[in-house]
Amino acid sequence: MTVPTGRRERKKAATRRKIADTALRLFLERGYGSVGIRDVAAEADVAVTTLFSHFASKEALVFEQDENFEHRLAQAVTDRAPREPLVRALRREIQAMVRHCASDSAAPVWRMIDESPALRQYEESMRLRHADSLTTAIAADLGLSPATTACRTIARFVIDSHALAREAADPEAAVDEIFRMIEAAWEVAFPSRRARGAVPPGSTGQRPAGP
Amino acid sequence: MTVPTGRRERKKAATRRKIADTALRLFLERGYGSVGIRDVAAEADVAVTTLFSHFASKEALVFEQDENFEHRLAQAVTDRAPREPLVRALRREIQAMVRHCASDSAAPVWRMIDESPALRQYEESMRLRHADSLTTAIAADLGLSPATTACRTIARFVIDSHALAREAADPEAAVDEIFRMIEAAWEVAFPSRRARGAVPPGSTGQRPAGP
DNA sequence: ACCGTAACACTAACGGTTAGTGTTTTGAAA
DNA sequence: TTTCAAAACACTAACCGTTAGTGTTACGGT
Missing domain, CATH: 1.10.357.10 (Tetracycline Repressor, domain 2)
Structure with a gap:
C-alpha cells in the first residue's frame, strides 16, 4: 500500500475520462434518453461492467465533475x-x-x-x-x-x-x-457583535464541537 | 363525464388502497429493498401493470399520501x-x-x-x-x-x-x-410597514404576536 | 338493452444495474 | 528478474423496475 502514482492510475483516469467524454458526446448528439448504457460502453470500447466500476449510475456520467x-x-x-x-x-x-x-x-x-x-x-x-x-x-x-x-x-x-x-x-x-x-x-x-441584537444564539441543539 | 360516484370508483379506490396497504406491510416486514414489485402485486392479487396504473413508481407506494x-x-x-x-x-x-x-x-x-x-x-x-x-x-x-x-x-x-x-x-x-x-x-x-425603521436583527421573530 | 370507456390482466420485452467468474495488467517485494 | 497480490477489465447471465401491446371484463350513462 505505497503511494500509487504510476501508470495504472493514469490508465484508470484515462479510461474514466474516455467513458465520460464519450457519454457526454452521445448524450448531446442523440439526447440523454435515447442513448443506452450499452451504447456508451460500446462507443467507449469498454464493457458495461467496467463502465459501472467507474460511475455509479447513468446519471453520474453527466455530473462527472x-x-x-x-x-x-x-x-x-x-x-x-x-x-x-x-x-x-x-x-x-x-x-x-x-x-x-x-x-x-x-x-x-x-x-x-x-x-x-x-x-x-x-x-x-x-x-x-x-x-x-x-x-x-x-x-x-x-x-x-x-x-x-x-x-x-x-x-x-x-x-x-x-x-x-x-x-x-x-x-x-x-x-x-x-x-x-x-x-x-x-x-x-448567529447575531454578530457588530449587529446589536442581544439575542442568545439558537436555543436548540447548540453544542461546542468536540476535539 | 358526470359526477362519477359509483361502484366503479369505489372499486378503484379499494384496489388502490389494497395495493398501498399490502406494499407498506411487506416493506415494513421484510425491508423496502427486499420486496419486489412482483411480490407486492402477487400479495395484493393484482397484475403488475395494474399496480403501475395506480402508482407511478415503487417509491410512490410509500409516499401514497x-x-x-x-x-x-x-x-x-x-x-x-x-x-x-x-x-x-x-x-x-x-x-x-x-x-x-x-x-x-x-x-x-x-x-x-x-x-x-x-x-x-x-x-x-x-x-x-x-x-x-x-x-x-x-x-x-x-x-x-x-x-x-x-x-x-x-x-x-x-x-x-x-x-x-x-x-x-x-x-x-x-x-x-x-x-x-x-x-x-x-x-x-418583503419589508412590512410595521417592521420599517431601524429594527435590530433578531427582533423579527414569531413572538411579536398580536392579531 | 346497449355502447363507450375505464379498470384490469397477461405476455414480452426494454433498459439500468449487479453477481459471478475469469483474464490481463501493474506495482512492488523477493 | 521473478514472483505475487491487487486492481482493472471483460463476459455472460441474470435481476428488477417499468412499459408496450393486446385483450377482456365490468360498469355507468344513454
Whole structure:
C-alpha cells in the first residue's frame, strides 16, 4: 500500500475520462434518453461492467465533475480571507458557479439536464450531499457540532440558492437577492457583535464541537 | 363525464388502497429493498401493470399520501385567518406535519425512508413539486408572478424546514428556530410597514404576536 | 338493452444495474 | 528478474423496475 502514482492510475483516469467524454458526446448528439448504457460502453470500447466500476449510475456520467462542486464550496469557507464574513465568501463562490453554468460551454449540458426528469432528480439528490458537506465546513468554522440546526439550515439555503438562481431569468441578480435573505437568516441565527441584537444564539441543539 | 360516484370508483379506490396497504406491510416486514414489485402485486392479487396504473413508481407506494401534504401547504396559505401573517400560517402547518411524522404510527415508515437511498432521493424530488406548488400559492397571495425569485426562495426555505426539522434531535424546536430565520429572510424580501425603521436583527421573530 | 370507456390482466420485452467468474495488467517485494 | 497480490477489465447471465401491446371484463350513462 505505497503511494500509487504510476501508470495504472493514469490508465484508470484515462479510461474514466474516455467513458465520460464519450457519454457526454452521445448524450448531446442523440439526447440523454435515447442513448443506452450499452451504447456508451460500446462507443467507449469498454464493457458495461467496467463502465459501472467507474460511475455509479447513468446519471453520474453527466455530473462527472460534481465532486469538484462539493469541494469548492467547502474550500470557499475554509480558504477565505481572514475575517471575511462566511456568508459573503459563499455568495462569491455561488455567484461564480452560477455564472459558469450559464457559460457557452456548459449551457447545452444544463439544458439537457433541465429536460430530463431523471437528471433533475439526480441533481436534487446531489444537493443533499453538498448540503451535508457544507454543513460540516460551516460547523467546523464556527466551532459547532454539524448537528446544529442553524448550521444545517444555512448550508441548505446556500445550496438552494444555486438551484434557484439557475432557473431565474437573471441568475446573477437572483444570487444577490437570495443572499440578502440568507444574510438576514444568518444574523438571526448567529447575531454578530457588530449587529446589536442581544439575542442568545439558537436555543436548540447548540453544542461546542468536540476535539 | 358526470359526477362519477359509483361502484366503479369505489372499486378503484379499494384496489388502490389494497395495493398501498399490502406494499407498506411487506416493506415494513421484510425491508423496502427486499420486496419486489412482483411480490407486492402477487400479495395484493393484482397484475403488475395494474399496480403501475395506480402508482407511478415503487417509491410512490410509500409516499401514497403525499398529494395531501402538497395540498395542505397551499391551503395553509389560502385558508388562513384574515390578516394572519403568511409565514406564521406556514410555520403552524409545518409544525403540525413534523409532529405527525414523529408520531408512533408514522415513525416506522419514516425510519424505513431514512434507511433507503432510493426513498430519500424520491422524497427530495417530491420537494421540487411541493416547492413549486407552494410558490404558486405564495405568489398568488401576494399578487406577484410565480417566477419572482423571492417567492420561490421563501417557498423553498419553508419546504426545507420540514426536511431539516425531521432530522433534528428536537424537531419542534428546530421548526421554531428555522422559522425565525425564514421570517428574517421574509422581512428582507418583503419589508412590512410595521417592521420599517431601524429594527435590530433578531427582533423579527414569531413572538411579536398580536392579531 | 346497449355502447363507450375505464379498470384490469397477461405476455414480452426494454433498459439500468449487479453477481459471478475469469483474464490481463501493474506495482512492488523477493 | 521473478514472483505475487491487487486492481482493472471483460463476459455472460441474470435481476428488477417499468412499459408496450393486446385483450377482456365490468360498469355507468344513454
